[in-house]
Amino acid sequence: QMQLVQSGAEVKKPGSSVKVSCKASGGTFSSYAVTWVRQAPGQGLEWMGGIIPILGTVTYGQKFQDRVSITADESTGTAYMELTTLRSADTAVYYCARPLVGARDYYNYGLDVWGQGTTVTVSS
Amino acid sequence: DIHMTQSPSSLSASVGDRVIISCQASQDINNYLHWYQHKPGKAPKLLIYDASRLETGVPSRFRGVGSGTNFSFIITSLQPEDVATYYCQQSFTFGQGTKVEIQ
Numbered sequence: 001q002m003q004l005v006q007s008g009a010e011v012k013k014p015g016s017s018v019k020v021s022c023k024a025s026g027g028t029f030s031s032y033a034v035t036w037v038r039q040a041p042g043q044g045l046e047w048m049g050g051i052i053p054i055l056g057t058v059t060y061g062q063k064f065q066d067r068v069s070i071t072a073d074e075s076t077g078t079a080y081m082e083l084t085t086l087r088s089a090d091t092a093v094y095y096c097a098r099p100l101v102g103a104r105d106y107y108n109y110g111l112d113v114w115g116q117g118t119t120v121t122v123s124s
Numbered sequence: 125d126i127h128m129t130q131s132p133s134s135l136s137a138s139v140g141d142r143v144i145i146s147c148q149a150s151q152d153i154n155n156y157l158h159w160y161q162h163k164p165g166k167a168p169k170l171l172i173y174d175a176s177r178l179e180t181g182v183p184s185r186f187r188g189v190g191s192g193t194n195f196s197f198i199i200t201s202l203q204p205e206d207v208a209t210y211y212c213q214q215s216f217t218f219g220q221g222t223k224v225e226i227q
Binding site for chain 1: 125156158160162167168169170172173174179211213215216217218219220221
């Protein structure tokens, strides 16, 4: 069974960038998309974007498309999410997740495998 | 963009009660509707996918019904371990969440 293991907690200054990694183990990485979801304190879940590693195809959520970059390294089975120009409102737990189905319209499918979450704190 | 409206935002019920959460889409979403359970400090857990399909290993007291634009998530007999926030999801959008508590 595939597992997704994320990098550790980060503390960042406003205006800086953060890059979170998500490493897959125990399953096929490239043929499935990797999606990023975040939850700010007291808020709901937000879909940030996703990538199909084998195609390099990336889709970004409208709210994040100016500041987020999602990449993947097939050789290491790792996906990355970089968020730039950080502000206090970006303080959140960031999750990577894999959809049930390996398809081009992966965003239509439920997310059945999740990373453990990475806490990013933005504070001066 | 498709807008999702989830209700109620919170509810309190007794152990053994039937609990219903609703999710309405602004347009037909072809049953691409999924339900998650989220407990503090843990990753969300997929319970129901494609509106009514029970994820492997999920207890049968969790059900999903609906089609088109109107969907419901049902806990047929609420258990103490079901205390959590529940979200619907359609594509790029999550519902606002429903916090379920035991009274």
